[in-house]
Amino acid sequence: MEPHDDCATRGTQVRIPVGDIGAVARRALASGSDWSVLAVFHRSFYCQSSEGGLLSIAQDTVARGPLTIRCPVPAAAPWSAWGVRRDSPVKFDGRQLAVGRRLVFAMAHAPTWNPRPLPSGVAATALAAGLRSLAVAVRGRIPMEGLAPMVTRGMGTPCCQAAARGVAVLAGWLRSGLIQAGSRVPAPPGRVADLVGLGPGLTPSGDDFLGGAMIALRGFGLEHLAEILGEWTLPLAREGSPTISFGHLRAAAEGLGAEPLHRILSALATPSQLNLGPQLDSLGRVGSTSGWDALAGAVLVLEVLAEAGADSDFRDCRRDLVSLRGDKP
Numbered sequence: 001m002e003p004h005d006d007c008a009t010r011g012t013q014v015r016i017p018v019g020d021i022g023a024v025a026r027r028a029l030a031s032g033s034d035w036s037v038l039a040v041f042h043r044s045f046y047c048q049s050s051e052g053g054l055l056s057i058a059q060d061t062v063a064r065g066p067l068t069i070r071c072p073v074p075a076a077a078p079w080s081a082w083g084v085r086r087d088s089p090v091k092f093d094g095r096q097l098a099v100g101r102r103l104v105f106a107m108a109h110a111p112t113w114n115p116r117p118l119p120s121g122v123a124a125t126a127l128a129a130g131l132r133s134l135a136v137a138v139r140g141r142i143p144m145e146g147l148a149p150m151v152t153r154g155m156g157t158p159c160c161q162a163a164a165r166g167v168a169v170l171a172g173w174l175r176s177g178l179i180q181a182g183s184r185v186p187a188p189p190g191r192v193a194d195l196v197g198l199g200p201g202l203t204p205s206g207d208d209f210l211g212g213a214m215i216a217l218r219g220f221g222l223e224h225l226a227e228i229l230g231e232w233t234l235p236l237a238r239e240g241s242p243t244i245s246f247g248h249l250r251a252a253a254e255g256l257g258a259e260p261l262h263r264i265l266s267a268l269a270t271p272s273q274l275n276l277g278p279q280l281d282s283l284g285r286v287g288s289t290s291g292w293d294a295l296a297g298a299v300l301v302l303e304v305l306a307e308a309g310a311d312s313d314f315r316d317c318r319r320d321l322v323s324l325r326g327d328k329p
Helices: 023-029 124-137 148-152 158-179 190-195 205-219 223-240 243-253 259-268 277-283 290-308
Strands: 014-017 020-022 035-040 044-049 054-059 068-071 089-092 096-099 103-106
Touching: 020 023, 023 054, 035 243, 044 243, 054 243, 124 259, 124 290, 148 158, 148 290, 158 190, 158 205, 158 223, 158 290, 190 205, 205 223, 205 243, 205 259, 205 290, 223 243, 259 277, 259 290, 277 290
Parallel strands: 014 103, 054 068
Antiparallel strands: 020 068, 035 044, 035 089, 044 054, 089 096, 096 103
16 A cells, blocks of 8 residues: 555545554544644654544554554655645544545554553562663663653753752652552642653653653552642643643553553563563654653652562552562562
């Protein structure tokens, strides 16, 4: 299947099968809203609904994600070659998605993608071992951009330096939240707001970092902290972050992100089966540095959990059932 040179003006419709649909995208389409194209890139384009829903239609070389509808189209052809333009109308009839006058995405038989749950019974010692393996695996891979160096506590970019205080305050809030597991945890201190909208682009590094932290909190059973962080972050991001970034943050608040991040978290929870190289390479292709920025936020959470020395089981600790002990893993 190839786009025609005059795909934008030909009368014949082009029908494209959909490979898989992210859970958030599937839910957003079910709302029945009117949609239009928000932004067009080489490998993907974003659509926004009149009710604020967001989804991305992408080549199947793009990682699976909660907002993403993936299609088997040639990687060399940008979506603009298919006639996709900003503000093109988008209509969904329950079985297919029509973009503009010519493109039709057949969705009736496409499976819904959700990340696999993390392994249960994760001990702090195993988590600490996974983090040590990660530190080795990322050598030579971490880009010196955004907040990516913070995966190994590096501070080598202006963005890292601008984020340093907010990240330190967030780490302190997480530690305090574990200790206060049996009571209502207050909202994060105001200085954490330094991270919201921090950095350039449609998904700023600070937003991706906070998203990664919320995904890790959900994944390891600390829903109460994820809920508090999400309830605090999203109103700030609605006002201070780009629309696309806010959409990804909403998904992250539910514990949903790009598939490579979920696979890495699963591997870190099972260090005996660790094979991080391919997943790190896939993560590096998520946005400019978005995948790495999100991993940095997730690693912060995992470091706090490992340092806390929770004995038994992070996955099953649920709300106020976190038990801590003083010794370090």
